[in-house]
Amino acid sequence: MTVTPNGFDLDNSGRRIVVDPVTRIEGHMRCEVNVDDEGVIRNAVSTGTMWRGLEVILKGRDPRDAWAFTERICGVCTGTHALTSVRAVEDALGITIPENANSIRNIMQLNLQIHDHIVHFYHLHALDWVNPVNALRADPKATSELQQTVGPNHPLSSPGYFRDVQNRLKKFVESGQLGLFKNGYWDNPAYLLPPEADLMATTHYLEALDLQKEIVKVHTIFGGKNPHPNWLVGGVPCPINMDGVGSVGAINMERLNMVSSIIDKCIEFNRNVYLPDVVAIGGFYKNWLYGGGLSGQAVLAYGDIPENPNDFSAEQLHLPRGAIINGNLEEVHDVDQRDPEQIQEFVDHSWYTYGEPGKGLHPWDGVTDPQYELGPNAKGTRTDIKELDEAAKYSWIKAPRWNGHAMEVGPLARYVVGYAKGHEDIKSQVEGLLRTMDLPVSALFSTLGRTAARALESEYCGRLQKHFFDKLVQTIKNGDSTTANIEKWDPSTWPKEAKGVGATEAPRGALGHWIKIKDGRIENYQCVVPTTWNGSPRDTAGNIGAFEASLMNTPMERPEEPVEILRTLHSFDPCLACSTHVMAPDGAEMARVKVR
Amino acid sequence: MSQIETFYDVMRRQGITRRSFMKYCSLTAAALGLGPAYVPKIAHAMETKPRTPVIWVHGLECTCCSESFIRSAHPLAKDVVLSMISLDYDDTLMAAAGHQAEAALEDTIEKYKGNYILAVEGNPPLNEDGMYCIVGGKPFVDQLRHAAKDAKAIISWGACASYGCVQAAAPNPTQATPVHKVITDKPIIKVPGCPPIAEVMTGVITYMLTFDRLPQLDRQGRPQMFYSQRIHDKCYRRPHFDAGQFVEAWDDENARKGYCLYKMGCKGPTTYNACSTVRWNEGVSFPIQSGHGCIGCSEDGFWDAGSFYDRVTDLTQFGVEANADRIGMATAGVVGAGVAAHAAASILVSAQRKAQSKKSQSEEA
Numbered sequence: 001m002t003v004t005p006n007g008f009d010l011d012n013s014g015r016r017i018v019v020d021p022v023t024r025i026e027g028h029m030r031c032e033v034n035v036d037d038e039g040v041i042r043n044a045v046s047t048g049t050m051w052r053g054l055e056v057i058l059k060g061r062d063p064r065d066a067w068a069f070t071e072r073i074c075g076v077c078t079g080t081h082a083l084t085s086v087r088a089v090e091d092a093l094g095i096t097i098p099e100n101a102n103s104i105r106n107i108m109q110l111n112l113q114i115h116d117h118i119v120h121f122y123h124l125h126a127l128d129w130v131n132p133v134n135a136l137r138a139d140p141k142a143t144s145e146l147q148q149t150v151g152p153n154h155p156l157s158s159p160g161y162f163r164d165v166q167n168r169l170k171k172f173v174e175s176g177q178l179g180l181f182k183n184g185y186w187d188n189p190a191y192l193l194p195p196e197a198d199l200m201a202t203t204h205y206l207e208a209l210d211l212q213k214e215i216v217k218v219h220t221i222f223g224g225k226n227p228h229p230n231w232l233v234g235g236v237p238c239p240i241n242m243d244g245v246g247s248v249g250a251i252n253m254e255r256l257n258m259v260s261s262i263i264d265k266c267i268e269f270n271r272n273v274y275l276p277d278v279v280a281i282g283g284f285y286k287n288w289l290y291g292g293g294l295s296g297q298a299v300l301a302y303g304d305i306p307e308n309p310n311d312f313s314a315e316q317l318h319l320p321r322g323a324i325i326n327g328n329l330e331e332v333h334d335v336d337q338r339d340p341e342q343i344q345e346f347v348d349h350s351w352y353t354y355g356e357p358g359k360g361l362h363p364w365d366g367v368t369d370p371q372y373e374l375g376p377n378a379k380g381t382r383t384d385i386k387e388l389d390e391a392a393k394y395s396w397i398k399a400p401r402w403n404g405h406a407m408e409v410g411p412l413a414r415y416v417v418g419y420a421k422g423h424e425d426i427k428s429q430v431e432g433l434l435r436t437m438d439l440p441v442s443a444l445f446s447t448l449g450r451t452a453a454r455a456l457e458s459e460y461c462g463r464l465q466k467h468f469f470d471k472l473v474q475t476i477k478n479g480d481s482t483t484a485n486i487e488k489w490d491p492s493t494w495p496k497e498a499k500g501v502g503a504t505e506a507p508r509g510a511l512g513h514w515i516k517i518k519d520g521r522i523e524n525y526q527c528v529v530p531t532t533w534n535g536s537p538r539d540t541a542g543n544i545g546a547f548e549a550s551l552m553n554t555p556m557e558r559p560e561e562p563v564e565i566l567r568t569l570h571s572f573d574p575c576l577a578c579s580t581h582v583m584a585p586d587g588a589e590m591a592r593v594k595v596r
Numbered sequence: 597m598s599q600i601e602t603f604y605d606v607m608r609r610q611g612i613t614r615r616s617f618m619k620y621c622s623l624t625a626a627a628l629g630l631g632p633a634y635v636p637k638i639a640h641a642m643e644t645k646p647r648t649p650v651i652w653v654h655g656l657e658c659t660c661c662s663e664s665f666i667r668s669a670h671p672l673a674k675d676v677v678l679s680m681i682s683l684d685y686d687d688t689l690m691a692a693a694g695h696q697a698e699a700a701l702e703d704t705i706e707k708y709k710g711n712y713i714l715a716v717e718g719n720p721p722l723n724e725d726g727m728y729c730i731v732g733g734k735p736f737v738d739q740l741r742h743a744a745k746d747a748k749a750i751i752s753w754g755a756c757a758s759y760g761c762v763q764a765a766a767p768n769p770t771q772a773t774p775v776h777k778v779i780t781d782k783p784i785i786k787v788p789g790c791p792p793i794a795e796v797m798t799g800v801i802t803y804m805l806t807f808d809r810l811p812q813l814d815r816q817g818r819p820q821m822f823y824s825q826r827i828h829d830k831c832y833r834r835p836h837f838d839a840g841q842f843v844e845a846w847d848d849e850n851a852r853k854g855y856c857l858y859k860m861g862c863k864g865p866t867t868y869n870a871c872s873t874v875r876w877n878e879g880v881s882f883p884i885q886s887g888h889g890c891i892g893c894s895e896d897g898f899w900d901a902g903s904f905y906d907r908v909t910d911l912t913q914f915g916v917e918a919n920a921d922r923i924g925m926a927t928a929g930v931v932g933a934g935v936a937a938h939a940a941a942s943i944l945v946s947a948q949r950k951a952q953s954k955k956s957q958s959e960e961a
Contacts, residue, residue: 019694020732023687026659028729028736049730051721052656053769054762062903068891069899072762075660075791123666127691168678177647177682183700184691209674213667213794217880224883225876226667227660227791230891232846237888241852249833249854249885258880372724383725385733396728484847566693577658 006298006406006543008552011042016387019562020049022569024124026076027576029535031569032388033551035559044544044551045390046535046569048397048576051351051370058525062491063089063517066525067231070513073527074578076119078227079112079219080506081513081527081578086233088513092500098482101235102309103472104222107259108229109504110305110465111218114266116507117411117458118215118274120573122208125451128567129281130193130201133186136170138162138195143203146196151276153268156207165203190556190563192284201281204273211269218262221255235484240476251483256473263469267462270455278455279436282448286439291447291568293550297327298405299413300533302335302512304505305464312503318464319505320418320426325405329420335402337501337512340364343528346399349390349537358540360401363514363526364499368398395537397579399545400528408546409509409533410572415453416444425463429456447550450571491520506530508573531579534572547572604639623670647679648805649704649712651743652686655736656729656763656772657718661754662688664791668798669878676798680805684712687731698732701739705746713804714747716740716757720778721770728770737778744779749810751785751800752776755893758786758818765899776817783810786817790893793874796822816896818868827864827882827890830872833857851887861905862889869894 001011012034020030028050034043058069066089071082083105090097097105140163147157178184185191193201216226222238223229230237241250248254303321306312314321314334322332336342344360347353353371354361361367374382375392388394401407418426433452434441443449488494499516509530516524536545544552547569556564604617621639622632652662666673677683683690684704685697692700704712718736721728726735744750752775755761764772776784787800800819803811811819828834836842837856844850844859858865864872867890871882883890889905892898 018733020730021687021693021697023690023693023697026688028654028687028731030730030733050656051728051770052763052772053728056767056769057762057765057899062905065904068904069762069765072658072660072790075658075663078660078663119666123689172678175647177649177684179677179681179683180686180690182684182690182692182703183696185696206674209666210672213669213673213877216667217877220877220880220886222886224881224886224888225871227663228893230883230886230888232888235847237846238886239847239851241854244852246853246855250852250887370724372727380733383727383735383738385730481852482847486846489846561696562693577656 002542004538004544005541006294006549008544008549009042010544011036012390014042015559017559017562017565018387019565022566022574024127024566024570025574025576026074026578027574029569029574029576030388031547031551031562031565032390033565035556039556039559041551041554041556041565044548045388045394046537046545046547047388047395048531048535048579050576051396052577055368055525055527058522060521062520063092063515063522064233064489066515066522067233070527071228071231073529074575075227076575077112077116077506077508077578079108079223079229079231080504080511082229082231083109084502084504084506084511084513084527085515086231087502087504088500088515089233089502089517090500091502092498092515092517093488093494095234095485095488096310097235097485099309099475099480100240100472100483101485102306103468103475104236104238104483106305106468107465107472108219108222110461110468111215111266113461113507114270114458114465115212115215116573117454117461118208118269119212120507121274121278121451121454122205124573125570126201126205127184128563128570129191129285130205131186131191131198132169132181132202132205133173133184134191134193134195135166135199135202136173136195138166138199140166140199143196143199146280147200150280151272154272154276156203162199162203165206166199169202185561185563188557188561188563190558190567192288193281194284197280197284201277204277207273208269211265214262215266218259221251221259232484234486234489235482237484239483240481242476242481256469260469263462263465266465270459270462275455275459278452279433282437282452285448286437286443289443289446289448290554290564291450291550291571292445293548293552294406294408294546295412295416295449295550296442296445297325298402298407299324299416300335300402300407300409300510301414301417302337302503302505302510304503319414320421320423322417322421323402323407324417324420325403329416332417332420337503337514342403343512344401345528345532346401346539348399348540349393349395350398351393351396352398360540363512363528364501364516364524366514366524366526390538395535397532397535397537399536399539400532401539401543404541406536406539406543406545406549407533409530410450410454411457411507411509412444412450412453413509414505415456419444425460426456429460447568447571454573494520506578508575508578509533529575529578531572531575535574535576535579547574620671647682649684649708650681650686650715650801651684651701651704651712651747652688652715652717653731653736653739653743654687655716655718655720655740655756656770657754657756657761659688659717660791661717661756661797662686664794665753665797667794667877670795671798671802673798676801681713681801701743705743709746711748712746713749713751713801714743715751715753716775717753718756719760719764719772719774721763721772723769723771740775740778744782747782749783749785749804750775750779751787753787753797754792755788755790755898758788759896761790762899784817785810785813785819788818788823788894788896789869792894793822793870793876795874796870822870822874823868823894825868827867827869827872827884831864831884832872833884857884857887857889859907860889861903861907863892863895863898863901863904863908864890865908867892867895
């Protein structure tokens with residue numbers, strides 16, 4: 001038994017359970033745990049199992065192109081890397097953006113938050129709480145009553161409606177071809193919902209699938225497509241032309257009306273369906289308050305959604321910035337991404353080497369030299385891993401630390417920081433939810449708290465989206481239709497050398513890009529992304545990361561069926577393509593192997 | 597195979613009326629660009645064919661293809677998944693994980709040998725013995741080969757599976773390799789784009805299910821119905837190109853008027869895709885309509901073709917009659933003549949010179 005510096009008792013003597021692939025996430029991930037005789041998790045090992053090398057690919061390229069490359073880090077949180085990238089380039093080159101560009105970027109970023117949170121909850125996470133097979137036993141009339149109790153303003157609530165969905169579900173299950181539901185854990189006692197709640201939530205799974213394709217049309221209008229809309233250093237690419245010649249090809253009244261109607265749809269769904277579902281489902285699981293991990297002791301947020309363009313001071317950001325350590329909510333530290341001491345990445349347990357052990361590097365000076373090797377106690381072979389050796393290197397994810405602390409990032413981290421800072425909207429949302437559910441503040445620090453914070457944030461982002469839409473319209477009304485600043489578009493106007501940092505709050509948490517520009521080209525580019533923080537392996541000192549911490553001490557109903565592991569890991573909304581893409585700055589190509 | 601129901605059975609059993617079913621068939625026909633005469637044919641196919649199992653695997657990628665797929669408006673993603681195919685393995689969406697997920701894969705391969713479609717999103721990295729992408733403790737390339745062995749056909753979703761995409765951009769550190777270079781003994785349909793358009797994705801699947809054959813493919817293996825013409829050929833801003841009316845700077849008067857984005861680096865003239873016709877997200881817009889040039893994301897190697905803001909220099913010819921195969925075979929040597937002959941010749945030639953000097957700079961860098 002070892003006690004980690006961040007206070008977790010690790011015991012790897014019990015039975016080892018391996019989950020690979022972890023599904024319903026973005027990218028590739030593996031998880032191993034040891035359970036004791038009672039089936040309680042006493043050791044957790046989280047591994048990023050993919051690596052793409054995007055940063056070396058960026059070297060030598062035009063900084064104005066970087067948004068498109070980095071956007072392809074992730075197609076789920078599509079656009080957030082692009083926004084972070086254009087901010088990093090603008091920061092390096094001293095480019096300011098116009099008011100309208102700030103409003104449009106905020107609308108797009110908020111739109112992503114809402115889309116991502118809804119898709120995450122219904123399509124990636126719900127099946128950890130909701131049993132669609134059990135929904136077959138529901139009474140449609142009782143389901144209708146439940147719907148009208150928890151979400152009385154949602155129009156789709158009649159018994160006939162639920163009966164139709166149930167029939168469709170019934171035929172699907174009876175066909176014997178269960179598709180995505182195949183081999184699920186449908187008789188596992190970890191599922192606690194009554195059939196009516198299962199039917200209501202499964203119905204909303206389908207409704208949300210229809211709705212999500214509507215939400216993203218905001219990206220399509222401003223960025224031309226989704227996934228992967230287009231962005232621009234210095235502003236946004238879409239011009240505004242309300243009533244001049246050619247306005248049908250630009251942002252005009254018709255386009256604004258479409259954006260506005262989608263914003264309203266988001267607000268309605270959040271209020272009438274998403275939040276009520278979380279409250280209803282959460283009510284049945286309110287005694288299952290495992291999975292807190294680091295959330296009560298060490299959380300980090302960079303903040304985002306600047307009220308005014310080019311002003312990233314903490315008090316001007318609608319999503320809060322700050323760091324909390326040692327569980328002290330009384331003190332919220334400010335965060336400076338430029339400070340070489342604050343953010344550092346370690347690789348002692350990652351499949352990279354710095355040449356010397358124990359070293360941490362700030363991203364501007366980031367070095368990543370891959371070194372894939374299994375530890376002496378690993379089982380299997382290097383191309384057929386049975387069990388990993390966490391005392392050695394065991395993940396393609398690095399271990400970022402804030403002043404040496406392993407941190408949790410994401411919606412719950414933002415909400416803990418916001419709550420601790422007395423952020424009015426966040427505080428009233430959190431207090432309202434806890435009151436409704438009759439839970440203490442401590443209940444926040446759990447898997448359920450993470451899931452609830454995401455829903456609250458989606459609701460808050462809906463209101464913010466409306467705020468920036470109104471601001472956009474007001475600015476245009478005042479006679480300003482500018483969307484781009486091209487003063488420094490031409491590389492000949494740039495300094496010989498420059499460096500910058502861009503920060504955002506991606507749906508999954510704090511996201512930073514660090515860029516160095518030399519002679520008009522990218523000299524170095526580093527990203528430290530949310531899942532690098534959350535999915536981090538152990539560091540030199542032995543601190544475990546947020547995923548690992550969150551799994552500790554959770555009892556499993558049936559250790560061979562990883563329902564509880566999935567539930568807690570999914571509550572972070574892991575994004576593995578994001579987390580595991582770093583590459584050596586020297587750009588050396590590794591040996592080629594023959595296509596077999 | 598008798599235990600497998602037909603589409604029609606399933607749709608009817610799921611409460612869909614005959615009338616809705618026929619409506620669905622005519623929408624499908626329209627989506628595929630087929631006339632009303634095809635509606636009964638589609639209906640017949642759906643009434644008699646079993647639901648085809650689909651195994652959807654993920655290599656090095658960003659999941660934008662899956663995200664695009666669920667954006668499909670016609671048919672809706674939920675109808676595809678519940679009523680048209682049986683998505684028996686897809687690690688992004690499936691309920692089961694770990695051993696139970698792997699068992700679902702094995703079970704499907706075993707039960708439907710030679711009768712399932714393998715959809716591949718992303719690609720296998722071959723460096724480091726394939727361990728830059730690990731699934732179930734083993735290299736992804738092993739899973740890919742294993743699932744490909746008994747597949748009826750393979751769909752390479754998106755730029756990653758078709759060409760390698762961003763992780764294969766120079767210097768391709770992981771040796772990310774497109775599917776057709778690893779699997780050489782199966783029919784492969786490339787559906788490029790980063791990501792492909794949602795309705796193109798579901799259109800390709802629906803076509804295969806409906807007609808029980810692969811769509812007509814071009815020389816590169818792309819469905820001709822969606823990839824045989826350049827974005828430029830059908831771009832609504834094309835008249836401005838022909839008239840020599842160009843956006844000269846971001847957000848200038850010409851940008852607000854919706855002039856051609858050629859000078860801002862638009863790759864529409866060299867990109868084969870359906871963006872200017874099908875458009876994106878239920879036809880709401882496409883990149884050029886929203887003011888940014890096309891970045892050419894459905895073309896092989898588009899990441900290494902210079903900056904997205906460099907002007908296109910390898911215009912072979914401007915007529916809409918040129919098809920993908922002819923363009924593909926044209927050599928760099930004939931570039932000049934076709935351009936010079938065009939109405940906008942002078943503007944283009946100077947543009948070309950500038951862009952070429954830019955391009956050589958970028959090659960040095």
